[in-house]
Amino acid sequence: MKNTRNHIIILVITIVGVLNSFAQHDLNGYWEDNYGMHYYVRQIDNTVYWFGEHNDGVWAGVFKGTLTNNTQRAILGNQPITIRGNIYDLPKGKGQTQADLGLNVLSANEMRKNFGPFSPTVFRKKMKPRNLPGIRSAAYTSDGITGLWKGNDGGIYYMRQIGNNVFWYGEKISGSVVNFSNIAIGAISGNAISIVWADVPKGRNVGNGSLSLKLLGNRITKTSGSGFGGSSWVKINQAEIDVSVFNTIIGGAASKVSLHLNTYAAVGGSPRWYKPNDAYVILPEQWGGKYILNLPEINQIRKTRDFHYYVNDLNSSRYGVTAEVKPKSSINFLLRNRGLIQKQPILQLAIRLETDGTEIIGRCTSCPSSDKGAPDVHISPKGNPDFPIIYVNIPLISSRGKISYGEIETYFDADIQAGGVCKIADGLCEKITKYKEIIRNEIDKGFKASFNDSNVRRNFENSINLIIPAEIQCKVTNVFMEGNKVVVEYN
Structure with a gap:
């Protein structure tokens, strides 16, 4: 009887271990592609955000996509786990494009491009290095939102407007420490801006939420929203x-x-x-x-x-x-x-x-x-x-x-x-x-x-x-x- 109980315990432990090996993939963390570019990936339920950047400022952009089949049942059934979304270049880099992007998630540590006009094809999770790209001037600017902004939270924000859509990446760096980094995606109607935002793991914070903003000339002010430190931004001309x-x-x-x-x-x-x-x-x-x-x-x-x-x-x-x-x-x-x-x-x-x-x-x-x-x-x-x-x-x-x-x-x-x-x-x-x-x-x-x-x-x-x-x-x-x-x- 004693041996039977032991065998049952061993069997349960084995089954739990197998199930854990097929657990939902956690994509949060620092990633690099096959060109050595940096990605700071944030997963919130089935939504995936990232900010990516090149060391030399050749490219920088934000991504928002939807994760499908990231369940134990789908993984056990060998169903493909995918992310489908859109990538938008920002003026921290020189690129000015936007595109659909599809990814296949092979594991919690590897993704491969499925479709989209994006040069990198392989993405792997790694230990975050100490020396990451710092603040840059805006590679391009225009009247209105697109350009470099300074927040009253001490952050520098790279913003871009494409039609009625608004995107940003913001970061605050003190010495070699990235205090915070976040992305935002939203829309503008008249002078009213509505965005959803999420911290990404280049910095320390792990918040997310929504904000309502108002654009008045070269100044943006927050009208509603909580959990976000900044409340006003001024455009920096360069x-x-x-x-x-x-x-x-x-x-x-x-x-x-x-x-x-x-x-x-x-x-x-x-x-x-x-x-x-x-x-x-x-x-x-x-x-x-x-x-x-x-x-x-x-x-x-x-x-x-x-x-x-x-x-x-x-x-x-x-x-x-x-x-x-x-x-x-x-x-x-x-x-x-x-x-x-x-x-x-x-x-x-x-x-x-x-x-x-x-x-x-x-x-x-x-x-x-x-x-x-x-x-x-x-x-x-x-x-x-x-x-x-x-x-x-x-x-x-x-x-x-x-x-x-x-x-x-x-x-x-x-x-x-x-x-x-x-x-x-x-x-x-x-x-x-x-x-x-x-x-x-x-x-x-x-x-x-x-x-x-x-x-x-x-x-x-x-x-x-x-x-x-x-x-x-x-x-x-x-x-x-x-x-x-x-x-x-x-x-």
Whole structure:
């Protein structure tokens, strides 16, 4: 009898296991297709939503479909499980199509295309990666709804209107965290919009519901509905400008920048070796003109010998100064009003220096000869360049409706070869090595003093703002980089 009960228990467990293997498929989660595109799938009963996107912004779209035969009986009967619905491209990508799409559900982890003009054919559920596509500018916009919108919930919404139909994808990203992501599908009649919405699992939330909205110009407001955080949206107008246009305009002024570093008088002796006021940076008149750099001599006494070191006629290259607008690579700045990260455009001046091996010259008193016992010092290239470079980074920002600039940063990309000096006097080696930072600080002070002048700022803003279309001048609210474009947002 005992063995019979055991056999019954084993049989029940086996039957339950078999039935569980034929349970309804749960499609919720992160999926990828055979092209590597991302899909965030949400299943609510027999309705399936997703938002899909390409890493590079080639395509992005929403899908809504109906799931059939997702029952134990159908699965046990080997009936096909299908999804049939529609896919709509959104301006987070470049596509502007809509199409019917049919899918066969092979398991909870795999789907295959059945019909429809959609390139991917295989979809598989996977672990969601950490690095997912972030916020983009709208690939296209038009009067009315289609374009990029900002919600009072901190989210960015990509909306599209096709006839009387309205679609969106919204997301809020804080650093690398996607706080929420949702899709909406509905219709517009007059200025009244009715939508159903659902969170999708790019973000954390799992809500869904319906909303009634009102469109008034470039603003949408919620009139009814619950469970959704946002209640108003404002359309963001954008203009894209190729970075080459900035480079051409700025390059003309940058070509007039020159640098002369010298503290050495070739004749005389200490203290007459030191030549003050012979180090300067020359900027074009609209950027402030000539600025004198205060470079000191380096002095160290060792026993009876007095060592002196001077910068020796170090100049910017005859090939001139290059200027280029590029994204700031070391630091992505956080736009706190949006809770997202974008790349700040930096106007980078690269000042190449000509070298001959005696960039810092040594002299000695109480030595057999003034130029003996005090080895010269070479300022050499660092890394790949074949010349030392001083980089001046000027961040482009929006200010008072214009493109302006923020706090300037300067970097001296070079090595000081002071091996011989380090052998002759305690403390002298450290002073020589730190002299590079003294040079950088003085150049930094020179550029900041010039660019902090109100006239220079006005001249710079006037020249830069000639680049942007006349209709958006004095209306700029934000500027950032995307690829080789400078994106200008405006009211």
